[in-house]
Amino acid sequence: MAEFTMELNDEQREVRDWLHGFAADVIRPAAAEWDEREETPWPVIQEAAKVGIYSLDFYAQQYFDPTGLGIPMAMEELFWGDAGIALSIVGTGLAAVGVLANGTDEQIGTWIPQMYGDANDVKVAAFCSSEPDAGSDVASMRTRAVYDEAKDEWVINGTKTWATNGGIANVHVVVAVVDPELGSKGHASFIVPPGTPGLSQGQKFKKHGIRASHTAEVILDQVRVPGSCLLGGKEKLDERLARARERAKASGGERVKNAAMATFEASRPAVGAMAVGTARAAYEVALDYAKTREQFGRPIIDNQGVAFQLADMRTRIDAARLLVWRASWMAVNGKPFTAAEGSMSKLFASETAKTVTAQAVQILGGNGYTREYPVERMHRDSAIYTIFEGTSEIQRLVIARTLSGMPIR
Numbered sequence: 001m002a003e004f005t006m007e008l009n010d011e012q013r014e015v016r017d018w019l020h021g022f023a024a025d026v027i028r029p030a031a032a033e034w035d036e037r038e039e040t041p042w043p044v045i046q047e048a049a050k051v052g053i054y055s056l057d058f059y060a061q062q063y064f065d066p067t068g069l070g071i072p073m074a075m076e077e078l079f080w081g082d083a084g085i086a087l088s089i090v091g092t093g094l095a096a097v098g099v100l101a102n103g104t105d106e107q108i109g110t111w112i113p114q115m116y117g118d119a120n121d122v123k124v125a126a127f128c129s130s131e132p133d134a135g136s137d138v139a140s141m142r143t144r145a146v147y148d149e150a151k152d153e154w155v156i157n158g159t160k161t162w163a164t165n166g167g168i169a170n171v172h173v174v175v176a177v178v179d180p181e182l183g184s185k186g187h188a189s190f191i192v193p194p195g196t197p198g199l200s201q202g203q204k205f206k207k208h209g210i211r212a213s214h215t216a217e218v219i220l221d222q223v224r225v226p227g228s229c230l231l232g233g234k235e236k237l238d239e240r241l242a243r244a245r246e247r248a249k250a251s252g253g254e255r256v257k258n259a260a261m262a263t264f265e266a267s268r269p270a271v272g273a274m275a276v277g278t279a280r281a282a283y284e285v286a287l288d289y290a291k292t293r294e295q296f297g298r299p300i301i302d303n304q305g306v307a308f309q310l311a312d313m314r315t316r317i318d319a320a321r322l323l324v325w326r327a328s329w330m331a332v333n334g335k336p337f338t339a340a341e342g343s344m345s346k347l348f349a350s351e352t353a354k355t356v357t358a359q360a361v362q363i364l365g366g367n368g369y370t371r372e373y374p375v376e377r378m379h380r381d382s383a384i385y386t387i388f389e390g391t392s393e394i395q396r397l398v399i400a401r402t403l404s405g406m407p408i409r
């Protein structure tokens, strides 16, 4: 097990500087344009693919860094560049992780390359779990997958929503109900291969922020996928369902309910790191501005009212990064999250991003309120962090339940 460290080693520093260069030279200059266009920035994803930032290899390398700092460091730098473009670059990772976590070696080898494509023909992937009536309450999911034994095919029907890259993805990973009696324990994940009939894009959302990232509904109408598209395979699913049924019987036949609370604990620090990146970007703009903008014959930072805000902003950002790094180190080293440290890091970092970007807008005054300066966009972008991968309220529920052992509602 690696010791917890707050010091990047030489290799990590090199990777960080390389990512920072890409974020500063390629992502940041393109940010305003793609935010206005509200479209997937394919040319930027392609640039990332060319230099090796858009690939499973790169993320796997960071993920397996035993210090746990690889992923948070990468996320912070890319999202420092721009949140919408960075999500377009890392969004495929959500679906890839779904396959890595549950898939067989064969499924990993077959589908993950198709999720990324290559530098000449980049592709994206989508992870589709949320539904119109199943957001925080994942257990109320309705999309249904039924096994057609005669054809060894699964038939999937339902409507997914809020899917990043939904409808434009080459490969969709879809979570569906296979046993409605078991709540979230009766869910399974499926690959929907490119061009499968019955899968279509519904509404594409016009969003408040991260507008360079495509978010849409995904409609599944009599979608048939081969048995081999069930992640993990049928045998493993049957065993898991049998165990869940036993447990449900032991608990008096009560429907197994799980409001997505304890899951994702290990992936949440990565979202916290994205929020740290946006917060740091806004703080840096505000600091520069405060040192150069003069009113009443002196730089505005000469006023404690402004300087203290900057002091608080930086303090919160550093505290958020420490929580993120701790949780990420714990996740990589298999430390149990006895105080929901993953949720803590996401909660604090995402709230920090919202607060800090709002302060940055204030420090820039009228300029902060315009699209001439990037803090306006960063402030809009920051609002997503307290919503996706579990809202702030759900993080608090997870933390409170973990600390108390009580079924707090």
Ligand SMILES: Cc1cc2nc3c(=O)[nH]c(=O)nc-3n(C[C@H](O)[C@H](O)[C@H](O)COP(=O)(O)OP(=O)(O)OC[C@H]3O[C@@H](n4cnc5c(N)ncnc54)[C@H](O)[C@@H]3O)c2cc1C
Residues within 6 Å of the ligand: 094, 127, 128, 129, 130, 132, 134, 135, 136, 137, 161, 162, 163, 164, 165, 207, 210, 215, 384, 387, 388, 389, 390, 391, 392, 393, 394, 397, 409
């Ligand atoms: C831009 C964007 C991208 C996304 N990408 C994806 C994706 O790629 N794949 C995917 O599957 N999903 C994705 N999501 C969905 C996201 O994870 C959900 O929006 C999120 O889980 C919240 O669900 P909801 O929107 O239905 O809100 P709801 O669950 O309806 O919550 C509404 C409000 O009620 C509060 N609330 C709900 N339950 C409780 C409770 N028990 N206690 C206290 N407060 C509560 C919430 O905190 C929130 O403030 C994305 C969402 C967005 C906006």
